[in-house]
Amino acid sequence: MSTTTTPPMQIVQGAIAAHAHACMVAAVPATFRCDYEYPSPFEILHFDTDLRDAGVPIRRWILGDATDPLATAFCFRATWNTPRHTFWGHVRVRPDVMGHGYGQILVRAIEHWAATAGAQAVRLMAHPEPRHQVFLEQAGYRHIGTEQIYRVALDSITVPQRPTPTDIHILTLAEYMQREPDAIEHACMLHAAISLDVPMPDEPVVTLSKFRRLLGEEVDPNCFLIAFSGDMLVGESILMESDSEAGVMWQHATGVLPAFRGLGIATSLKRAAIQLAQSRDTRILKTWMETSNAAIVRINNEFGFQVVDADGATIHIYEHLLKHGVGTRY
Template identity: 25%
Template structure:
């Protein structure tokens, strides 16, 4: 077996996407998103995509970089995917070793990495000195059989209107302001500052998997109050990128309204599976997704290694 680790080339995009889908079947990822991530990453992120090639075939990758938006310096990430039919051949070790060496050279003090709760993945991380942090619960809803709450035939509450992200093409800033506020309240291991508008446009609004027609926005008396983001892959999968309600509008069921509308739109558009991920401590969203009928799919853990130690 001949294996090399090298930098990503555009021709690798489909193989990298296939490896990610093999390792994390619930992710919405395509060759287009892989290419976009490399080309569109802010310079401050120091983003790099490594691939592992075995006997001339790309079978895994590791996306690495720094949390440039973090208020704490020295935080980096290295998320590795290996095609499941090539596990146990040293591919993951080669990728992670290369990633750690490069990030250490950038002065990283901590490296964060997501992994699934599976014996081989947990053992791999802990043997390399990573310790377990926060969890994310990935859930699945079969849209072909799900008994979604019917759309209210009697209309919406007074002052409430449901729109789509496509209605904000001329001015997405209200969605930016809503997303920034809701993201600030998300539990996370990495303290982040406010993402600048231009970077939000690049990283969120222009994401190739963002489906603006399926992304629902609840507007109250003309003000964005809640939203449910839809990412799709053209293969029948739908991922809830984020569902949030602004602080001033919480407790009124607007997140449920937005998400229900988005799920109905997704099913009508031909999506067969809906996935979502919630922090293990985010009880409000876990309860909402259970109410919709989502079932547990897998638990992810965020591991961290302190390089100085």
């Protein structure tokens, strides 16, 4: 006769959390990672510190030994365009120990902690595998949205010809920095405002120090496009070279401030981004889109973007309502 003992669940933070979670994520192919999963302790430490410095509650858990965890989970309060009191989380279980109930243990830990931190709903991410869907539905979650990769081949693209809106002009951040001593501060303010209204921002919290770090490590100011209305910064779009595919660029964070929408600025930014990518000998332009964002889906369709049908190109979003500290089924 044999018995199975559930490994201990630990609440972790700091270096221990960073190393344990990075260990788990690093074993996962990049295409199957979800948002806010990072393969290096350095990135996780920065992510958690930025949230805590901004007063955003975040917690991490592990099951098993911190040096070789069987499962990990994290949860934090969403800072962007979601209903108030929504928390964002993710659970990852090592493939060789799936089916032992570890995922359920961590999901319930997320729900109970989120409820004590003020949550009314928890959202989780999952790739479209049947076992993930069944697990989340049995746990009382319902599918509410999808993130999808789209792509367009730049050698065959037909760019819609529309006049640029009156009084709108577009510069790169590098060009703006040559004209304005406080350009980085102004661009940071714009990026922070737009991130609040993006369904899934790359950075849940935008601070000036983090923005400067972003420019120093990941984003080339020559690939950061800013739309101006007169002397006001009103929109942005960011291009980044692919880390794994030659001749491929990713378009991030295309957005316009709410008071300036409906003027064709997003379309002008999209056109400028494509022209910039072409000038850098880019073959393919890719972007992630939240499929419920009808306006940006329409614009990308006009420019010929098509759904990518490949492993890791789709992430589903599930939601679970909380009441009295426990989940409420729909």
